[in-house]
Amino acid sequence: MEMKKKGMIHMSMKIREIDEHVITRAIIQKAMEDWMNIAETDVVVVGAGPSGLTAAMYMAKAGLKTVVFERRLSFGGGIGGGGMQLHKIVVESPADRILKEAGCKLEQLEEGLFIVDAADLMAKLASKAIDAGAKIILGVTVDDLIYREEPPKIVGVVVQWTSVIMAGLHVDPLGVKAKAVVDCTGHDAEVLSVASRKIPELNIAIRGEKSMWSSHAERLTVEGTREVCPGLFVAGMAVAAIDQTPRMGPIFGGMLLSGAKVAQLVINSILGDKGLKVT
Ligand code: 48F
Secondary structure, eight states: OOOOOOTTOOOOOOOOOOOOHHHHHHHHHHHHHHHHHHHHEEEEEEEEEEHHHHHHHHHHHHOEEEEEEEESSSSSSGGTTBBBSSSEEEEETTHHHHHHHHOOEEEEETTEEEEEHHHHHHHHHHHHHHHHHHHHHHEEEEEEEEETTTTTTEEEEEEEEEHHHTTTTTOOOOEEEEEEEOOOGGGGHHHHHHHHOOOGOOOOOOOOOOOOHHHHHHHHHHHHOEEEEETTEEEEEHHHHHHBBBOOSBBOOHHHHHHHHHHHHHHHHHHGGGGGOOO
């Protein structure tokens, strides 16, 4: 008979036996069900950094079918590195509201200035986005766009397993249709880069970010968050890459507010006035 002691976890330790083929079938069937849905979606967010996760959280909350493709096998982007690998992230007002909404443990250092653990920020943002209904697919790289002419419009992305790209194999990718694509790929603005090289009629130029000027950069990133051409939106540090505005270093309010702003723009563009108001 099991003794129940105070403070102990009471759980049977008899592990159920599951055959290998059952595991395989479960993974394949459920992953394919997801991919059948992903093939045609409302929004594709490229990159699961702070701007992408915030955008995904609000767009999913608004009821948009939202998928985030992240190249790495982990989410968080530049959050995990904190400031020079010190595990703290600085956030200024009014972005603290977003972190409170995500359930982060914030410490106020002075009026309008907050600090949060990097792991807390990345885990809670991702968790809220998933809870709201967003799918985060790890290990998938967006390496091209799907477009239409007259009028020019972005209507989806081309995806490939990151491992295939790393192996240098020639494997044809798959296309995912979306009403909106959001470039949240950070400093290299990878999606906009593809658009600038391969769809010249869109007239997108990647000029590259300027050197550091934190407060200026924070404001300009949020101001520059926009729909770059029909169907293609930009948020986070990718904004600095096309606008040639400064970098800000490890202060993240601008990334969060940029994610929230792009979410509102996408919601308005797909759902019109009846969509959720993010702020
Ligand atoms: O770099 P990242 O964190 O972008 P962000 O949201 O935030 C920038 C800050 O982290 C920081 C800063 C502000 O304080 O200067 O750097 O603008 O996250 C971008 C994510 O996109 C992924 C990449 O792995 C990272 O997790 N990514 C980049 N290119 C692709 C991609 C791609 N082509 N396909 C899929 N994921």
